[in-house]
Amino acid sequence: xxxxxxxxxxxxxxxxxxxxxxxxxxxxxxxxxxxxxxxxxxxxxxxxxxxxxxxxxxxxxxxxxxxxxxxxxxxxxxxxxxxxxxxxxxxxxxxxxxxxxxxxxxxxxxxxxxxxxxxxxxxxxxxxxxxxxxxxxxxxxxxxxxxxxxxxxxxxxxxxxxxxxxxxxxxxxxxxxxxxxxxxxxxxxxxxxxxxxxxxxxxxxxxxxxxxxxxxxxxxxxxxxxxxxxxxxxxxxxxxxxxxxxxxxxxxxxxxxxxxxxxxxxxxxxxxxxxxxxxxxxxxxxxxxxxxxxxxxxxxxxxxxxxxxxxxxxxxxxxxxxxxxxxxxxxxxxxxxxxxxxxxxxxxxxxxxxxxxxxxxxxxxxxxxxxxxxxxxxxxxxxxxxxxxxxxxxxxxxxxxxxxxxxxxxxxxxxxxxxxxxxxxxxxx
Numbered sequence: 001x002x003x004x005x006x007x008x009x010x011x012x013x014x015x016x017x018x019x020x021x022x023x024x025x026x027x028x029x030x031x032x033x034x035x036x037x038x039x040x041x042x043x044x045x046x047x048x049x050x051x052x053x054x055x056x057x058x059x060x061x062x063x064x065x066x067x068x069x070x071x072x073x074x075x076x077x078x079x080x081x082x083x084x085x086x087x088x089x090x091x092x093x094x095x096x097x098x099x100x101x102x103x104x105x106x107x108x109x110x111x112x113x114x115x116x117x118x119x120x121x122x123x124x125x126x127x128x129x130x131x132x133x134x135x136x137x138x139x140x141x142x143x144x145x146x147x148x149x150x151x152x153x154x155x156x157x158x159x160x161x162x163x164x165x166x167x168x169x170x171x172x173x174x175x176x177x178x179x180x181x182x183x184x185x186x187x188x189x190x191x192x193x194x195x196x197x198x199x200x201x202x203x204x205x206x207x208x209x210x211x212x213x214x215x216x217x218x219x220x221x222x223x224x225x226x227x228x229x230x231x232x233x234x235x236x237x238x239x240x241x242x243x244x245x246x247x248x249x250x251x252x253x254x255x256x257x258x259x260x261x262x263x264x265x266x267x268x269x270x271x272x273x274x275x276x277x278x279x280x281x282x283x284x285x286x287x288x289x290x291x292x293x294x295x296x297x298x299x300x301x302x303x304x305x306x307x308x309x310x311x312x313x314x315x316x317x318x319x320x321x322x323x324x325x326x327x328x329x330x331x332x333x334x335x336x337x338x339x340x341x342x343x344x345x346x347x348x349x350x351x352x353x354x355x356x357x358x359x360x361x362x363x364x365x366x367x368x369x370x371x372x373x374x375x376x377x378x379x380x381x382x383x384x385x386x387x388x389x390x391x392x393x394x395x396x397x398x399x400x401x402x403x404x405x406x407x408x409x410x411x412x413x414x415x416x417x418x419x420x421x422x423x424x425x426x427x428x429x
Contacts, residue, residue, distance in 0.1 A: 002029045004037070008252035011305045012259055021213040021305060022251050026066035028074050031253050032202055032245060038070045042090045042249040045206055046071055047199070049178030052080030055098065055110070056197060056206050057091040057249055061159045064094025068101045078107035080177050082163065083184065084114035085208025085249055086194045087121035089158060096161030113175065114165045115186050117193035125158040132157040135222040138417040139410055187234030188227035190217045196234065203257075204245035205238050211263070213251025215302065215309040216271060219316025220410060226320050228271045235268040251306065263306060270301055274314060278321040287331030288322050313408040345383030355385035359394040366398045371405055374398050382422070392422035 002025075011019050023039045030036045034048040040063040045056040053075060059067045079102055084092050099109055125132055136157070167173075173184040183198040190209045197206040209217065210231065218228040238246075239261055246254040246263065254260050277295045286294075297314040301307055322330075329336055338344075352358040359381035366374035378395045385391050399419035403412050 002027070004029050004031060004039075004253050005255040008254045009256065009259065011252070012254065012263065015303070015305060017303070017305060017308075019305075024063075026063060026070055028070040030074070031247065031255075032204065035202065035204070035247075036071070036074050037247065037253065038067045040067050042088075042209075044071065044094070045247060045249075046075065047180055047182075048075055048077065049080065049180040051178030052078045054081045054083065054175075054177050054180060054182065055079050056083045057085055057208070058082060058094035058098050058163075060090040061093035061096070064097035067094055068097050072101070076105070078102060078105070079110040081111045081113060081175065083175075083182075083195065083197065083206075084112070084118055084165070085196065085206070086191045087114065087118040087125075088191065088209070089125075089162075091208075091249060092118075092162050093159050095163035096159060099161070099163055109163070111167060112163045112165050113167045113169075113173070113184065115193040115195050116168045116170050117191075118165055118168065121191070121193055122158055122162070122164070129157050139220075139222060139413040141413055141416055141420075185234075185237070187230060187237070189231030189234055190226055192225075192227070194234075196238065198238075198241060198243075200241075202245060203241075203243055204247055205241070205243045207238070207246055207248045209249055210234055210238070211246060211248040211251065211254075211267070211306070212311065213248065213306045214311040215297075215307050215313055215408075216267065216317070217312040218271065219312050219314070219318070219320045221316050221319065221414070222410075225324060226317070227324070228317055228321060229275050232268040232271040232275075235264045235271075239264040239268075266301075266304065267307065270297060270307060271317075273297075274317055275321055278318055279325060282322070282326055288319070288326075289330060289332065291322065292318055309407050311409045313411065316408075316410065341379075342383050345380040348380045349384035355381045355388055355391050358384070359391045362398060363394050366401055371398070371402045375402060387425065389426050392425045395419075396422035396426065 010016060011021060024041050025039045028036050028038045036046050038044045040059040042057050042059055044059045044067050047054040058064065079098055082095060082098060102109060169184060171186055175182045175184060184195050187194055187196060194208055196208055196210055216231055218226040218231055220226065242257060243260050244257045246260045254263055274297060278291055281291045292315060295318050302309055349355045349358050359378055362374045362377035362381060365377060375398060378398050381391050382395050396419045399415045403415040403419065406412050406415065
């Protein structure tokens with residue numbers, strides 16, 4: 001078993017950025033007496049209560065059999081209760097494997113506990129199935145197009161064997177199993193259905209995705225509203241309990257009261273300051289365009305091992321704050337009821353002397369280092385000449401550069417998808 005607490009302490013205390021902090025090994029490590037984690041996507045935590053296991057999150061469907069196998073190498077007791085920290089499919093998708101394993105062993109099905117909004121999430125997933133398959137293919141395809149969630153021929157985003165909640169709660173729920181007493185608390189953050197769990201006897205918090213060892217996923221450009229202020233509030237509530245263990249669903253567990261307090265405070269402060277900057281500029285009447293380019297998080301903060309922008313990033317959080325408080329209009333009157341992109345593209349291409357000269361200019365701009373402007377120019381060129389292979393060759397090259405220049409998985413995924421779409425047009429000629 002890996003000493004995960006020692007590893008996280010070394011990373012946090014030294015600022016070491018060379019260690020992998022989000023590990024997907026499908027191996028189990030015991031972190032405290034009777035508490036173990038299988039590191040996966042997401043992690044699955046287990047507590048031996050003396051009267052069966054309480055399992056927090058079931059990982060994703062692709063990982064579930066390995067996760068269950070690793071856990072069964074540690075304990076073969078029945079899973080008494082399965083707790084969902086929230087309804088994302090990397091947390092609930094593997095629940096069917098846990099149920100199937102229990103039935104094979106002659107165990108009763110576990111109780112399944114989650115927030116009231118989990119079932120509403122499942123209903124939304126079913127209603128927007130195709131959309132969710134498409135956005136996950138983009139989001140995770142920038143790393144490896146054959147991996148990710150809902151990729152590789154899947155037709156249902158939410159696996160059909162996901163165990164539905166048998167018990168839900170609104171604000172708080174006390175849960176007792178064997179010699180273990182847990183307090184479930186609701187907090188908004190990455191989702192509106194999020195649960196974090198306080199184990200007072202162990203001074204441990206099971207944090208779900210309130211800690212992901214990346215910059216908080218409070219801005220995802222393709223998905224529903226996130227709540228950075230409420231996220232920070234939940235972290236403050238955790239810190240007020242004086243926890244000595246912080247056990248996340250992604251990344252390394254953290255031990256030590258002072259270390260845990262520092263991590264919680266740093267993340268909360270970063271989110272609070274970001275929101276404050278955006279709201280201040282909104283109150284001054286600034287447009288979204290100005291706010292996006294003015295509000296930043298310092299490089300020093302983004303170099304902290306658990307705040308690196310490797311998944312989400314501050315710019316996307318800025319946009320989500322605007323969406324939360326200001327709606328969808330960005331403040332530019334021309335974009336309240338804009339013309340079709342193709343019409344704008346046609347006019348710009350005409351001014352440039354044609355789509356291909358415009359694309360070539362985009363390539364010059366990209367080579368000069370302004371990839372933001374280059375992408376806009378080449379999008380106009382491609383919209384003006386959607387079947388032109390030469391234009392799309394340039395477009396693919398520019399988005400390949402853009403993908404390599406980005407840090408966040410979300411940006412990489414979207415830019416890689418743009419590159420692939422042009423490659424498909426080139427290949428069809």
